[in-house]
Amino acid sequence: MEQPMILEVADLRVGYGKVEALHHVSLKVRAGEIVTVIGPNGAGKTTLLSAIMGLLPRRSGSVTFLGSAPGEIEVERMVAMGMTLVPEKRELFGEMSVEDNLLLGAFMRRRLGHRDDAATMAEVYGIFPRLKERREQLAGTLSGGERQMLAVGRALMAKPKLLMLDEPSLGLAPLIVREIFHVLGRLRKTGVAILLVEQNARAALQVADYGYVLETGEIALAGSSAELRDNPRVVESYLGFGGKH
Amino acid sequence: MDLQIALLLGQDGIVNGAIYALLALALVLVFAVTRVIFIPQGEFVAFGALTLASFQAGKVPGTLWLLVGMGVAIAAIEIGIALRNGTLRRLTSALGWNLAYPAVAAAVVLLGQPGSWSLALQVVLALALVVPLGPMVYRLAYQPLQSASVLVLLIVSVAVHLTLVGLGLLFFGAEGSRTPAFSDASFDWGGVMVTGQTLWVVGASAALIVVLYLFFERSLWGKALRATAINRTGARLMGISTTQAGKLSFVLAAAIGALSGILIAPITTVYYDTGFIIGLKGFVGAIVGGMASYPIAAAGAILVGLLESFSSFWASAFKEVIVFTLIIPVLIWRSLTTRHVEEEE
Numbered sequence: 001m002e003q004p005m006i007l008e009v010a011d012l013r014v015g016y017g018k019v020e021a022l023h024h025v026s027l028k029v030r031a032g033e034i035v036t037v038i039g040p041n042g043a044g045k046t047t048l049l050s051a052i053m054g055l056l057p058r059r060s061g062s063v064t065f066l067g068s069a070p071g072e073i074e075v076e077r078m079v080a081m082g083m084t085l086v087p088e089k090r091e092l093f094g095e096m097s098v099e100d101n102l103l104l105g106a107f108m109r110r111r112l113g114h115r116d117d118a119a120t121m122a123e124v125y126g127i128f129p130r131l132k133e134r135r136e137q138l139a140g141t142l143s144g145g146e147r148q149m150l151a152v153g154r155a156l157m158a159k160p161k162l163l164m165l166d167e168p169s170l171g172l173a174p175l176i177v178r179e180i181f182h183v184l185g186r187l188r189k190t191g192v193a194i195l196l197v198e199q200n201a202r203a204a205l206q207v208a209d210y211g212y213v214l215e216t217g218e219i220a221l222a223g224s225s226a227e228l229r230d231n232p233r234v235v236e237s238y239l240g241f242g243g244k245h
Numbered sequence: 246m247d248l249q250i251a252l253l254l255g256q257d258g259i260v261n262g263a264i265y266a267l268l269a270l271a272l273v274l275v276f277a278v279t280r281v282i283f284i285p286q287g288e289f290v291a292f293g294a295l296t297l298a299s300f301q302a303g304k305v306p307g308t309l310w311l312l313v314g315m316g317v318a319i320a321a322i323e324i325g326i327a328l329r330n331g332t333l334r335r336l337t338s339a340l341g342w343n344l345a346y347p348a349v350a351a352a353v354v355l356l357g358q359p360g361s362w363s364l365a366l367q368v369v370l371a372l373a374l375v376v377p378l379g380p381m382v383y384r385l386a387y388q389p390l391q392s393a394s395v396l397v398l399l400i401v402s403v404a405v406h407l408t409l410v411g412l413g414l415l416f417f418g419a420e421g422s423r424t425p426a427f428s429d430a431s432f433d434w435g436g437v438m439v440t441g442q443t444l445w446v447v448g449a450s451a452a453l454i455v456v457l458y459l460f461f462e463r464s465l466w467g468k469a470l471r472a473t474a475i476n477r478t479g480a481r482l483m484g485i486s487t488t489q490a491g492k493l494s495f496v497l498a499a500a501i502g503a504l505s506g507i508l509i510a511p512i513t514t515v516y517y518d519t520g521f522i523i524g525l526k527g528f529v530g531a532i533v534g535g536m537a538s539y540p541i542a543a544a545g546a547i548l549v550g551l552l553e554s555f556s557s558f559w560a561s562a563f564k565e566v567i568v569f570t571l572i573i574p575v576l577i578w579r580s581l582t583t584r585h586v587e588e589e590e
Binding site: 072075076079080084090091092093095096100103104105108110111158 | 482
């Protein structure tokens with residue numbers, strides 16, 4: 001049985017000034033699916049997520065989320081519809097407590113009249129017990145791994161239908177990367193769709209169902225994770241033993 | 246100088262300092278959330294005081310027409326935007342606030358004869374006219390420039406300030422006004438006379454500071470404003486609109502300004518341009534706090550009040566000079582003690 005479509009990006013073009021960073025990018029994410037976009041630094045991966053979220057304006061193309069394609073993509077509206085982004089820089093509220101950071105993750109749900117943030121926070125603490133220990137602490141004083149956990153936990157507070165993560169493994173110890181990816185695997189089972197942008201292709205292809213390879217602003221390859229893992233080009237460029245990936 | 250005089254000057258300084266502290270908090274808040282250095286803060290002080298004075302003189306305050314005029318201008322802009330984008334969903338609330346609300350306010354002022362009302366109701370009506378001017382100024386002057394640099398926003402602030410001072414002269418004339426005290430009571434504390442109005446100013450300022458503290462620490466919107474001040478992108482990703490946060494900070498700043506004006510109007514004669522100097526003294530306090538720390542800004546503002554009142558005794562001709570010169574050692578001290586940190590990752 002086909003799962004319902006959550007996100008469909010068609011022919012997306014995004015640019016900064018005269019430079020075009022993304023040319024005609026198309027991709028799909030279904031419910032309960034982890035889709036990864038891998039590719040080298042500067043291929044346009046962060047630009048892609050920013051444009052889907054509405055942080056950057058598009059030049060052309062469409063972003064269909066849960067069946068509707070807004071003419072103008074606004075961040076607040078996408079959040080209200082159930083899209084969240086864990087940005088590469090985490091963008092935490094450093095001078096506020098861990099608990100307040102989590103609470104603000106549910107800001108839009110609270111505004112829309114949902115009053116379930118206490119239960120959601122208990123779930124997030126269940127997933128990341130470390131955050132519960134640190135809940136009074138200021139977010140700015142957390143370690144790198146804890147900050148990433150907080151960024152993911154804060155995104156989960158919005159009970160997203162689509163969770164987008166930008167380089168969650170960046171700068172983290174392998175053990176913590178494994179823990180975060182394990183959480184993603186568990187989230188998928190609850191029906192959340194996940195779009196994972198990664199430079200760490202090996203880890204990403206292990207957890208993902210489907211993958212796209214983005215190179216210089218274009219989708220160079222696409223296929224199931226198993227296909228991509230066996231593709232000689234992917235092996236050579238992204239999984240090779242010589243590289244740092 | 247004997248103890249008696251020192252206590253009197255101290256009392257005077259604290260009363261003024263309390264008002265400067267409120268304004269300093271408003272300036273820090275607006276700057277943190279929107280990066281706007283809100284020079285027109287003082288105009289809200291004058292508008293609050295003079296609107297109340299107009300009611301008491303049985304006149305229709307010009308701020309009513311400013312409310313109606315800005316409302317019509319914003320409504321026209323919003324209709325234009327809605328027609329261009331074909332998005333009508335937000336229009337109802339925009340028209341409600343910018344056309345219906347001023348219309349209701351005009352009806353109350355013109356037909357309700359507020360001149361015969363009790364002081365408390367007049368205060369409420371004055372706030373109801375002046376406070377919405379804050380978010381309206383934001384909508385017209387600052388919202389279209391949301392991502393402009395601090396310098397551009399500062400230049401806009403100067404323009405808004407000059408415009409509002411000019412309108413103040415047009416509305417209220419060059420004559421100053423004073424309003425009756427909230428209470429005629431006075432107390433004798435160890436030989437020092439403390440008037441009821443003094444207690445009102447200090448008490449109301451302290452209460453307002455506590456309310457602001459609770460708002461920022463406990464309420465969701467208060468936390469959302471802090472979040473926007475700390476990390477704008479992060480806040481947007483939570484669905485906190487930069488525009489909404491900006492408007493809310495201007496509502497608070499206008500309310501603090503208007504209330505300050507209403508509190509000082511019985512103590513000092515307020516002219517159309519009095520607010521500017523008062524606002525600048527609040528600004529000195531805010532600078533002491535580095536435009537970032539609320540408690541240091543408030544303490545700095547009270548220091549400004551005390552310095553002003555003592556220097557008016559020793560060297561009254563140099564009163565303002567001494568107060569504003571304070572900014573130089575403060576800036577030197579701040580530039581030596583604060584390390585310039587790169588934008589946080």
